[in-house]
Amino acid sequence: MIRVTLPAHLRDLARSGPEVQVEVEGPVTQRAVLDALEAQYPVLRGTIRDHVTHKRRAYLRFFACKEDLSHESPDAPLPDPVASGAEPFMVIGAVAGG
Amino acid sequence: MSGVRVLVGTKKGAFILTSDGKRQKWDVNGPLFGGWEIYHMKGSPVNPDRIYASQANDWFGQVVHRSDDGGKSWDTVGNEFVYNGDAGTHQWYDGTPHPWEFKRVWHFEPSLTDAETVYAGAEDAALFRSTDGGKSWQELSGLREHGTGPQWSPGAGGLCLHTIILDPSDPERMYIAISAAGAFRTDDGGKSWKAINQGLRSEYIPDPNAEVGHCVHRLAMHPERPNVLFMQKHWDVMRTDNCGDEWHEISGDLPTDFGFAIDVHAHEPDTVYVVPIKSDSEHYPPEGKLRVYRSKSGGNEWEALTKGLPQENCFVDVLRDAMAVDKLDDCGIYFGTTGGAVYGSADSGDTWMPIVESLPKVLSVEVQTLG
Numbered sequence: 001m002i003r004v005t006l007p008a009h010l011r012d013l014a015r016s017g018p019e020v021q022v023e024v025e026g027p028v029t030q031r032a033v034l035d036a037l038e039a040q041y042p043v044l045r046g047t048i049r050d051h052v053t054h055k056r057r058a059y060l061r062f063f064a065c066k067e068d069l070s071h072e073s074p075d076a077p078l079p080d081p082v083a084s085g086a087e088p089f090m091v092i093g094a095v096a097g098g
Numbered sequence: 099m100s101g102v103r104v105l106v107g108t109k110k111g112a113f114i115l116t117s118d119g120k121r122q123k124w125d126v127n128g129p130l131f132g133g134w135e136i137y138h139m140k141g142s143p144v145n146p147d148r149i150y151a152s153q154a155n156d157w158f159g160q161v162v163h164r165s166d167d168g169g170k171s172w173d174t175v176g177n178e179f180v181y182n183g184d185a186g187t188h189q190w191y192d193g194t195p196h197p198w199e200f201k202r203v204w205h206f207e208p209s210l211t212d213a214e215t216v217y218a219g220a221e222d223a224a225l226f227r228s229t230d231g232g233k234s235w236q237e238l239s240g241l242r243e244h245g246t247g248p249q250w251s252p253g254a255g256g257l258c259l260h261t262i263i264l265d266p267s268d269p270e271r272m273y274i275a276i277s278a279a280g281a282f283r284t285d286d287g288g289k290s291w292k293a294i295n296q297g298l299r300s301e302y303i304p305d306p307n308a309e310v311g312h313c314v315h316r317l318a319m320h321p322e323r324p325n326v327l328f329m330q331k332h333w334d335v336m337r338t339d340n341c342g343d344e345w346h347e348i349s350g351d352l353p354t355d356f357g358f359a360i361d362v363h364a365h366e367p368d369t370v371y372v373v374p375i376k377s378d379s380e381h382y383p384p385e386g387k388l389r390v391y392r393s394k395s396g397g398n399e400w401e402a403l404t405k406g407l408p409q410e411n412c413f414v415d416v417l418r419d420a421m422a423v424d425k426l427d428d429c430g431i432y433f434g435t436t437g438g439a440v441y442g443s444a445d446s447g448d449t450w451m452p453i454v455e456s457l458p459k460v461l462s463v464e465v466q467t468l469g
Contacts, residue, residue, distance in 0.1 A: 009133060009158055013174065043174045047158040051178045059157040093157045 002033050003088035007060075010048070010091065014041040019088060028083035030062060031074040048091055063090040100469040102424045103168065104432055104453070105149065106440055107136035107462035112151055113440075114169045115453050119469075121430055121444040124453045130172070131163065135202075138419055138462045141168075142208040142216070146466050150216055150232060152203040160202050164232050175232035179203070179220055182239040188222065189251035198222045198242070205419060205462075207262035211269070219259035223250060223276045225288065238288035241274065246293060246310045253277035253313050253332070260418055261314075266321045273327065273342065278313035281329065283342050294342030298331060315358045316418040320367035328370050328397070330360040330418070335372055337397050348397020353384050359421035363446060364429040368396035371423075371431060371447060373416040381436075382413035390433070392447050406450035407441060414439070419462040426467055434460025 001021040011018060022036035031054070038045045049056055054074070056062065061070040065079045065087050081087035100119035106112065111129025130136075134153045142148040151163040151172070160179065163172040185198035201221045209215035218226040218235060224242050226235040250257060258277055265271035270287045273294075280295040298312045313332035320326065329336040329345065334355050336345040349355035354374045363369035370393045376384045383389060388407045391400040414437035424430040431447050434440040438457040443450045 007157075009155075013158075013161065043161075046160065046177045050159075052180055057157065057159060 005088045005090045007093040013043050028078050059094040061092045103466040105139035105464045108458040110458035112136040140206045140464045141466045142213045145213040150206040154202040176234045182237045204258045204260045221256045221258040223257045223259040240289045241291045244291045250279040261317045265324045267324045275314040279310045280312040297345035316360050318360045318362045320362045323367040350398030358418040359416045361421045364423050364425045369394045381415040388412040403447045422463050422465040424465045424467045434463045
């Protein structure tokens, strides 16, 4: 199981806790994790990635293992600790009040 | 027993204000969707328990919420607004071509006859419709593709389709308005559209017959007289008596004819309300006095309504979707300010009271008449 942490507003939408777990079959990549997340929580579709292009929304970043993975290819394998469930894949919102 | 439910969208959540028919004591529920911009909430005239809410922010984009119990509980419905085909470009602020990009829903307009059908006005300007209660949305692309689309340019708030008016006498007729493209009408249910901007004058548009480009802030119509519409423009209050084919100015003796909101008395088709704002850069009322102006003659002659409204040191704005009327007798009028107040009048505007005073910036106000 892959662990994913969500920002507060998305937890509210998903009616979840700070961390959720999703099942990914095949290579564990950003795309696969987000596909699984959106399949499990359809309400999150369009809130992390654009509906059509699947590009990351500009005010969000992806982190794991203390690294910013936002500009990595969505099809690049995520770090082993994420794939093993030891570390979470983190969806982080920009720290700005707005 | 009669009552009203006022739906308030704010920059940081939604609020629902309820009262009985006297409209003197109010219950305040909120914030709903705390922390999110709620651009608009509107209930279905067919089923008043059905309410749609446009929830958006720059971080997470657009979410659509729907209530089926009058706002007590909410579920998310579809949030996928995709332009048909290759959306192409419109003008950017500097006149260069800019790709069409969906940003948010500015306005919901539920069908007058079917609780499952609802229209959505979007930024970048486009009209969408759902026929399954918001689960899925389809663009009525005849509007964006009618020919002038590439010439549309945004106002300061974005290229937004902010007004949708359904003609109760003709199910095929609808009006929309876009900042800063102008007003448009369809007579075939949205398949084809006509720009209806003749008679509008804008200082920045030298051609008096320009088809598009005017910054229309809001339209209002009385359902018993669907051929007559009133318009608050970026400067000028206007009126048409022939479904928008021609407009004429009715600013008359207003202290200033800049503003955003405009609405019509529920039972008096010639009684119109505006909130004059000092100028296009000074978005606050003249002299620091918050005044609603009412014309009982369909325009030109206006009277200031001030009882119960702050008459000094008030420098707030009233945004285009932040005024509404109820259908009780005597008609109630409501408006919300960028300072977070919502004012109500239970006597057609003769007197006012603050319902709430310290909400986040109010983006929209709608009211449902119940019972």
